[in-house]
Amino acid sequence: MKAANYSILLFFFIGFLLSGCEKEISPRSVDLTGQVVSHTTCKYGLKSISGTEIFPDSLTCVHYSFDSAIKKLAIKHINGGFNCCPESLYCDVSLRNDTIIIQEFEAAALCNCNCLFDLDIELFGVNSKKYQIRFIEPYAGNQLEINFEVDLTNEHEGSFCVTRKQYPWGIYSYQE
Numbered sequence: 001m002k003a004a005n006y007s008i009l010l011f012f013f014i015g016f017l018l019s020g021c022e023k024e025i026s027p028r029s030v031d032l033t034g035q036v037v038s039h040t041t042c043k044y045g046l047k048s049i050s051g052t053e054i055f056p057d058s059l060t061c062v063h064y065s066f067d068s069a070i071k072k073l074a075i076k077h078i079n080g081g082f083n084c085c086p087e088s089l090y091c092d093v094s095l096r097n098d099t100i101i102i103q104e105f106e107a108a109a110l111c112n113c114n115c116l117f118d119l120d121i122e123l124f125g126v127n128s129k130k131y132q133i134r135f136i137e138p139y140a141g142n143q144l145e146i147n148f149e150v151d152l153t154n155e156h157e158g159s160f161c162v163t164r165k166q167y168p169w170g171i172y173s174y175q176e
Contacts, residue, residue, distance in 0.1 A: 031125040032093060032094070032095045032100070032123065032124070032125040032126065033093065033123070033124050033125055034091060034093030034102065034121060034122060034123035034124070035090065035091065035093075035121065035122060036089050036090050036091050036104075036119050036120070036121050037120050037121065037122050038119075038120045039089050039117050039118060039119045039120065040117050040118045041117070042082075042084045042085075042115040042116070042117060043057075043079075043115060043116050043117065043118075044115055055078050055079060055161075057079060057116055057168075057169055057170060057171065058163055058164060058165055058169055058170035059078070059079060059161045059162070059163055059164070059169075060077070060078065060079040060080060060081070060116075060137075060140075060146065060161065060162055060164055060169060061077075061078040061079065061159055061160065061161035061162075062075055062076070062077055062078070062133070062135070062146055062148075062159065062160050062161075063075070063076045063078065063157075063158075063159045064076075064133075064150065064157065064158060064159070065156060065157045066126065066128075066150075066152045066155075066156045066157070067156075068128045068152070068156070070124070071124060071125055071126050071127065072122060072123065072124055072126065073100075073122075073123040073126040073152070074120070074121075074122055074123075075102070075120070075121040075122070075123065076118060076119070076120055076121075077104070077118065077119040077121060077135070077146075078118050079116040079117075079118065079169065080104060080116065080117050080118070080119050080137060081114055081115075081116055081117075081137060081138070081139040081140065081168045081169060082104075082106050082114065082115070082116075082117055082138065082139065083106050083108075083109035083110065083111055083113070083114055083115075084111040084113040084114060084115045085109070085110035085111035086106035086107060086108065086109065086110070087106065087107035087108035087110060088106070088107040089104070089105070089106055089107075089117065089119060090104075090105050090106075090107070091103060091104045091105065091119075091121060092105070093121075093123055098129075098130060098131055098132055099131065099132040099133075099134055100123070100126070100131050100132070100133050100134070101134050101135075101136065102121065102123075102133070102134070102135050102136070103135075103136040104119070104135065104136065104137050104138060105138065106138060113168075114139055114167065114168040115168050116168055116169070126152065127152070128152050128153045129151075129152060129153060130149065130150070130151045130152070130153070131149070131150050131152065132147065132148070132149050133146075133147070133148055133149075133150060133160075134146070134147045135147070139168065140164070141166065143162075143164045143165075143166055143169075144162040144163065144164065145162070146160065146162060148160040
């Protein structure tokens, strides 16, 4: 009889402990979606031009603009490194706590070289709040990663850049 009472008490105690644990938001449980909507061809050392700004190939930058009415975050990834002949470029977008993770991919590496592309990415389901935005790129390796904070309640537009000098970045900057 005592064993049964202890078992019941233990069962309720474990249930109480488990009910107090916070669950991490699953990347798919939030209605955040995103996709690459367009991209340049391989630039083969040409400088990127975004509006009036010129970006050397030693910089990889992200320019973003936010439309709170439709919860859309438009991102231009300037000088993203990929294979020279990708079958296609795409991304996977997820939300973990307050971090938007954009992982970029190529469907196939059809050439024996890499080069830089500009990608236009659109995210929907983005709320007006603070986020950490982190890119996972296929060829960045151990170079500085694109990882920055945005406060979309106050800043609806901005940019972030990192300097890279390992192939395919920075190979034409010093030959001018």
